[in-house]
Amino acid sequence: MAITKELIDGLIVTIQNLYLADDIPWVIGYSGGKDSTATLQLTWLALWELPPEKLTKVVHVINTDTMVESPVIEKWVSKSLKMMDEASKMVESKVETLFVTHRLTPEADNTFWVNFIGRGYPFPRKKLRWCTDRLKIQPVNKFVKDKIAEHGEIILVLGTRKAESANRAKTMAYYEKKRVRELLSPTPTLANELVFSPLEDWTNNDVWVFLMQYENPWGLSNNELQTLYMSASEDKECPMMTEKNLPTCGQSRFGCWVCTMVEKDKSMEAMISNDDEKAWMTPLLEFRNRFGDEAMDRTRRSFKKMQGYLQGSYERLHHGPYLKEWRERWLRELLENQKEINMYGPEEFSDYELITLPELRCIRRIWVFEKHEFDDSLPRIYKEVTGKEMPKYFRPPMGKFSERSLKYTQDLGYSTIFWSFAYVDWYDSNQPSHEEAKNKIYSRTHPGAIVLLHSNSQTNAEILDEVLTHWEEEGYTLKSLDYLTKSKK
Numbered sequence: 001m002a003i004t005k006e007l008i009d010g011l012i013v014t015i016q017n018l019y020l021a022d023d024i025p026w027v028i029g030y031s032g033g034k035d036s037t038a039t040l041q042l043t044w045l046a047l048w049e050l051p052p053e054k055l056t057k058v059v060h061v062i063n064t065d066t067m068v069e070s071p072v073i074e075k076w077v078s079k080s081l082k083m084m085d086e087a088s089k090m091v092e093s094k095v096e097t098l099f100v101t102h103r104l105t106p107e108a109d110n111t112f113w114v115n116f117i118g119r120g121y122p123f124p125r126k127k128l129r130w131c132t133d134r135l136k137i138q139p140v141n142k143f144v145k146d147k148i149a150e151h152g153e154i155i156l157v158l159g160t161r162k163a164e165s166a167n168r169a170k171t172m173a174y175y176e177k178k179r180v181r182e183l184l185s186p187t188p189t190l191a192n193e194l195v196f197s198p199l200e201d202w203t204n205n206d207v208w209v210f211l212m213q214y215e216n217p218w219g220l221s222n223n224e225l226q227t228l229y230m231s232a233s234e235d236k237e238c239p240m241m242t243e244k245n246l247p248t249c250g251q252s253r254f255g256c257w258v259c260t261m262v263e264k265d266k267s268m269e270a271m272i273s274n275d276d277e278k279a280w281m282t283p284l285l286e287f288r289n290r291f292g293d294e295a296m297d298r299t300r301r302s303f304k305k306m307q308g309y310l311q312g313s314y315e316r317l318h319h320g321p322y323l324k325e326w327r328e329r330w331l332r333e334l335l336e337n338q339k340e341i342n343m344y345g346p347e348e349f350s351d352y353e354l355i356t357l358p359e360l361r362c363i364r365r366i367w368v369f370e371k372h373e374f375d376d377s378l379p380r381i382y383k384e385v386t387g388k389e390m391p392k393y394f395r396p397p398m399g400k401f402s403e404r405s406l407k408y409t410q411d412l413g414y415s416t417i418f419w420s421f422a423y424v425d426w427y428d429s430n431q432p433s434h435e436e437a438k439n440k441i442y443s444r445t446h447p448g449a450i451v452l453l454h455s456n457s458q459t460n461a462e463i464l465d466e467v468l469t470h471w472e473e474e475g476y477t478l479k480s481l482d483y484l485t486k487s488k489k
Contacts, residue, residue, distance in 0.1 A: 003202075003209040008042075011198060015046035018155075018183060018196065019057075025147060026059045028157040029140075030101075032077035035159030035199060037216075037225060038207050042198055043157060044217045047098065048091060055093030062102045062143060066135040067356070068112045068256045070268060071281065071341070075348060076228065080220050085465060087218035096434060100462055104139035108358040111135070112258060116291075117331050118363035119370075120321025122301065123260045123292050131256075144193060146458065149429060153192045155184065160195075163203045231274045232267040257284050260292035280345040283337045284354075291330055300326045324367075328377055331363070335385040357391065393417050393481055417481060421445075422452035431459045441467055445476070450484075 019026070028043060030036045040061065047055060061084060063077055081101045088099040108114070112135060115121045124131045147154045162169035176185055184194040199207065211222040257268060268285050271278045301319040322330075338354040345352070364378040379390045392414040396405065399418060409416050421444045425432060432440075437459050441451065453460045471478070 003206050003213070008210065008214070011042060012046040012049065014183070015043055015198060016050055019047060019050075020054060023057060023151075024153045024155050024194075025057050025151050026155050026157055027144065027147065028059060028061050029159070030061050030063050030077075030080075032063070032073060032080055033159075034204075034207050034211060034225065034229065035161060037159075037220075037222070038202075038210055039157060039159035039199055041211070041214065041216060044099065045214070048217060052092035053094060055091070055098055056095065058095050058097070059099050060102060060143075060147070061099055062104055062140065064104045064136050064139055066112065066131075066256050067105055067359075068135070068258045070255065070257045071284075071349065071352060072228070072271065072278065073255075076225075080218070083220055084218045102143065102458075102461065104143055106135050106139055108356075109362045110138070111359050111362075112256070113334070113355050113359050114362045114366070116258075116322075117327050117334070118359075118366040120302075120323075120327055122297065122319075122322070125260060125294075129261065135256075141190065144190060146428060148190070148192050153194070155194050155196055156187070157196045157198070159199050160197045161199050161202050161207075163201075231278075232270050257281075258288055260288070264289075277346070280341060280349075283340060287333055287337055324371075324373060327367075328381060331378070332381050332385060335382065339385060360390065391482060395419075415481075417450070419450045419452035421449055425457040425460055426454040428456060428458075431457060434459060434463050437463055438467065438470075442470065445471065445474070447476075 026043075028036075028040050030040055043059065047059070061081075063081060065074070065077075069077070081103065084099055084101050088097050091098045105111075112131060115130065115134065116123065121130055122128060144154060144156070160168065162173070181194075183196055185197070187193045187195055202210075208226065211225065216222050255267075257265065259265065265285060265288060268281060272282055272285065298319050300322050302321055302323050334354055338352070341349050341352055341354070360378065360382065364376070367373045367378060368376055382388070382390045392412075394409045394414040394416050396416065396418070401416065406416055421441075423432075423437070423440045425437065441453075445451070453464075468478070
């Protein structure tokens with residue numbers, strides 16, 4: 001199939017007709033890779049050509065951040081989403097914002113590090129692939145289910161292609177036969193979720209030809225994207241429109257830098273080998289190879305299961321979670337790698353986090369309260385590596401407290417933090433509108449305010465960038481709780 005202007009124009013008309021056919025909202029999966037970029041770019045170009053009065057429904061652009069993405073890719077995606085937000089403001093439509101971006105993450109107590117270092121789950125492998133569901137599928141399903149509950153149905157637009165693999169082609173062909181309407185396939189997991197795959201018959205080469213011929217509408221450089229793929233290929237080449245037996249650079253794998261589902265992370269290895277300026281990622285690659293060592297794995301694990309009992313068969317005990325010494329060792333090494341990246345990596349990674357404070361708090365809770373490791377070693381490890389005390393803040397649930405609770409938290413070294421403003425934003429199924437939320441926030445903003453915005457609020461996530469910009473324009477400066485508590489001393 002040749003990527004011609006006639007073919008693209010026809011596909012644009014198809015997308016327009018599908019968008020105008022009903023009131024069902026669209027959700028586009030965006031990973032930052034070539035396929036999802038081409039899919040979103042096609043959709044953007046198609047809708048941009050429609051009259052503003054016909055743009056009546058929002059297109060949700062979702063990206064799943066596993067929190068262990070390759071640092072280079074994570075920065076690329078963050079930059080892209082920010083540019084989308086700015087470019088979408090320039091699109092005239094009947095809705096407030098036509099393209100609304102969403103960064104989806106796993107729950108704080110269910111991230112890779114909380115399960116691996118906290119609970120001691122063995123590193124993922126083919127027979128124990130616990131990571132994909134927790135890090136990717138669950139956040140997406142939660143978002144999709146919320147939209148289905150709100151609208152009754154959604155159309156999920158994906159960059160899946162039959163040429164990706166024989167299994168993918170077989171699956172897509174199977175659901176193609178079950179289409180409930182033209183171009184829309186059902187999904188095996190969720191009812192009222194229909195899938196549209198505009199690139200289903202494209203090859204890798206087709207994708208690259210399109211990306212090189214059509215300018216990215218939100219301002220991202222498709223040439224930079226191609227360079228990114230080239231750097232992740234072993235030969236640093238990306239043949240296009242040449243010999244049929246040559247693969248394009250689209251074969252490069254982008255994903256989690258901790259992934260142990262593959263024997264070697266050839267993508268990161270190639271990036272480091274092809275570009276001296278990416279040598280700062282070497283410690284991450286070496287760390288991944290060490291904890292993913294299959295030969296050493298059983299020696300690092302306890303015979304006790306997560307629940308504390310022994311299990312076995314044929315007079316042989318089965319191994320359980322990782323021993324305390326190894327979980328502590330890996331936490332220390334992870335923090336050391338983070339410190340090294342902050343100090344010696346590129347300037348844009350000077351505050352980059354391999355593991356977040358909420359994750360550290362979850363790990364600490366698991367070690368002390370679930371595993372009964374009462375030496376409470378995590379704060380000590382954190383201080384030894386970073387030279388800093390772990391921030392200790394306590395927000396009383398629902399604001400309920402007593403003199404006794406205040407004393408207990410103080411004795412434990414915690415600062416009790418209250419808030420000066422909050423609003424009803426925590427009901428998943430009853431979210432306030434953007435305008436309602438912004439009016440409440442702006443009207444109650446004052447110098448020194450501590451604003452409580454619940455993290456589960458979809459509205460808060462969608463308006464946060466606009467709110468922060470508004471505060472800055474009003475002359476406010478955002479400070480951390482560390483600044484607040486230190487200024488009181």
